[in-house]
Amino acid sequence: MVAPSEHSIDTKNRILDAAERLFADKGFDATSLRMITTAAEVNLAAVNYHFQSKETLLQAVYARRSAPVNAKRLELLTQFESSGEPLEVEQILDALIRPLFEIGESRECVPRLMVRLLYLDAHEASRNVFQQQFHQVLIRFQGALRKSLPHLSEKEITARMQFSIGSLAHTMAASRNLQAMPAGGQMKEALPWVLRQLIHYIAAGLRAPALEESACTF
Amino acid sequence: MVAPSEHSIDTKNRILDAAERLFADKGFDATSLRMITTAAEVNLAAVNYHFQSKETLLQAVYARRSAPVNAKRLELLTQFESSGEPLEVEQILDALIRPLFEIGESRECVPRLMVRLLYLDAHEASRNVFQQQFHQVLIRFQGALRKSLPHLSEKEITARMQFSIGSLAHTMAASRNLQAMPAGGQMKEALPWVLRQLIHYIAAGLRAPALEESACTF
DNA sequence: GTCTATAGTACGATAGAC
DNA sequence: GTCTATCGTACTATAGAC
Numbered sequence: 001m002v003a004p005s006e007h008s009i010d011t012k013n014r015i016l017d018a019a020e021r022l023f024a025d026k027g028f029d030a031t032s033l034r035m036i037t038t039a040a041e042v043n044l045a046a047v048n049y050h051f052q053s054k055e056t057l058l059q060a061v062y063a064r065r066s067a068p069v070n071a072k073r074l075e076l077l078t079q080f081e082s083s084g085e086p087l088e089v090e091q092i093l094d095a096l097i098r099p100l101f102e103i104g105e106s107r108e109c110v111p112r113l114m115v116r117l118l119y120l121d122a123h124e125a126s127r128n129v130f131q132q133q134f135h136q137v138l139i140r141f142q143g144a145l146r147k148s149l150p151h152l153s154e155k156e157i158t159a160r161m162q163f164s165i166g167s168l169a170h171t172m173a174a175s176r177n178l179q180a181m182p183a184g185g186q187m188k189e190a191l192p193w194v195l196r197q198l199i200h201y202i203a204a205g206l207r208a209p210a211l212e213e214s215a216c217t218f
Numbered sequence: 219m220v221a222p223s224e225h226s227i228d229t230k231n232r233i234l235d236a237a238e239r240l241f242a243d244k245g246f247d248a249t250s251l252r253m254i255t256t257a258a259e260v261n262l263a264a265v266n267y268h269f270q271s272k273e274t275l276l277q278a279v280y281a282r283r284s285a286p287v288n289a290k291r292l293e294l295l296t297q298f299e300s301s302g303e304p305l306e307v308e309q310i311l312d313a314l315i316r317p318l319f320e321i322g323e324s325r326e327c328v329p330r331l332m333v334r335l336l337y338l339d340a341h342e343a344s345r346n347v348f349q350q351q352f353h354q355v356l357i358r359f360q361g362a363l364r365k366s367l368p369h370l371s372e373k374e375i376t377a378r379m380q381f382s383i384g385s386l387a388h389t390m391a392a393s394r395n396l397q398a399m400p401a402g403g404q405m406k407e408a409l410p411w412v413l414r415q416l417i418h419y420i421a422a423g424l425r426a427p428a429l430e431e432s433a434c435t436f
Numbered sequence: 437g438t439c440t441a442t443a444g445t446a447c448g449a450t451a452g453a454c
Numbered sequence: 455g456t457c458t459a460t461c462g463t464a465c466t467a468t469a470g471a472c
Contacts, residue, residue: 007455007456008455008456011455011456027245027247029245029247029248030246030247032446032447032448033447033448033449034446034447034448042456043456043457043458044448044449044457044458045449045450045456045457045458046455046456046457047448047449048448048449048450049455049456050455053448053449054448054449119388119391119392156415159412159415159416159419160415160419162388162389162392163385163388163389163415163416163419163420164385165388166384166385166386166387166388166389167381167382167384167385167388167423168384169384169388170337170380170381170383170384170385170387170388171380171381171384173337174337174380174384194377196429197374197377197378197381197429198377198381200426200429201377201378201381201423201424201426202381202423203426204422204423204425204426205385205419205420205422205423206419207422208418208419208421208422211414211415211418225437225438226437226438229437229438250464250465250466251465251466251467252464252465252466260438261438261439261440262439262440262466262467263438263439263440263467263468264437264438264439265466265467266466266467266468267437267438268437270467271466271467272466272467
């Protein structure tokens with residue numbers, strides 16, 4: 001438990017930054033430790049010293065970003081709920097999505113990394129860590145949505161949340177395409193525009209009438 | 219241009235089948251030619267004989283599935299349009315989505331493979347082949363949607379189509395989770411249920427009122 | 437057309453000097 | 455804590471016998 005030297009912290013963060021970008025861009029398997037250490041301008045052996053293996057490096061890369069985003073989501077939702085009334089669907093979605101957009105503004109690769117981990121880089125350990133944390137967040141948000149969408153069965157809420165996650169994930173993964181979306185707009189304006197459009201779109205899908213004749217079964 | 223022997227065709231298809239499943243499950247980079255030839259029970263050298271390289275094998279794997287799905291999409295859309303009237307949004311979505319669900323029923327890994335190629339296995343050549351073909355399909359469908367959604371600007375239609383592709387892609391990529399969605403339902407019933415729910419959800423999102431005060435600018 | 441054998445390369449991880 | 459050097463392994467691709 002000795003405090004690491006400043007240089008060590010710097011090396012560690014340089015590795016994390018480089019790995020984050022490369023894992024997001026190319027994926028875990030297509031990224032070698034040599035590519036990471038070259039980009040980070042550190043020695044190859046530093047990775048195995050500071051992190052034990054490539055796999056645990058991936059976990060560290062994710063852990064650094066995941067906790068703040070998920071914490072911010074829950075914080076926003078709790079804050080919105082403090083009035084005691086059922087929330088507008090748009091508010092719930094804002095709490096879920098905005099933290100991801102905001103971290104993407106400073107480091108645009110982070111949302112893409114998270115999308116990869118969501119269902120693609122299927123390395124059991126890392127994916128489980130990621131998915132379990134995200135699953136907890138989703139359960140919390142599903143509770144909020146249930147109150148705002150009393151016309152839907154639990155089954156339908158679950159399905160529509162999955163559809164919504166898909167819209168969000170694809171939008172973040174393809175954010176390069178999206179930045180070109182608003183014709184003539186600068187990038188600074190592009191992301192808020194997409195965020196508003198996305199929330200508006202998802203809210204309409206969630207609010208759609210129930211498809212099933214059979215009522216809520218719980 | 220000599221017709222290959224039956225054995226050769228068999229070997230080629232065995233390789234394609236094994237590669238398709240492995241690329242879909244583990245991704246391109248995490249799949250070695252040895253894994254493919256072992257699963258296909260063919261010799262290692264057969265891959266480089268029938269296909270030139272691993273990269274062109276991926277293109278062959280995709281090409282085998284892509285053409286029929288995209289053709290079926292366009293065929294359904296043209297058929298629906300034959301009446302001359304603007305289509306219901308649900309019909310347009312059915313033409314876009316149903317062919318993917320149907321191929322997924324016989325080979326459940328195919329939709330997952332397509333999702334990977336959409337934005338994840340970022341090998342330039344293969345991805346470009348895939349995306350160019352899909353882009354042509356999307357342009358055709360965007361034309362149909364434009365007629366059915368006259369309240370939206372071109373910009374908003376483009377954005378909402380991207381959101382919809384995201385819902386579709388995530389639903390297909392996570393189809394394993396989705397099969398467990400309808401509680402108590404067998405798998406044979408699960409996919410039609412998900413298909414109906416998905417189309418209903420996306421249609422509502424597409425039909426949402428325009429967000430922008432500024433009118434259509436074309 | 438199918439095989440064995442192997443060339444040539446890149447990888448993850450570690451030992452050991454400093 | 456940081457480096458060089460390297461071990462052992464796995465990979466793609468191909469040459470050449472059958």
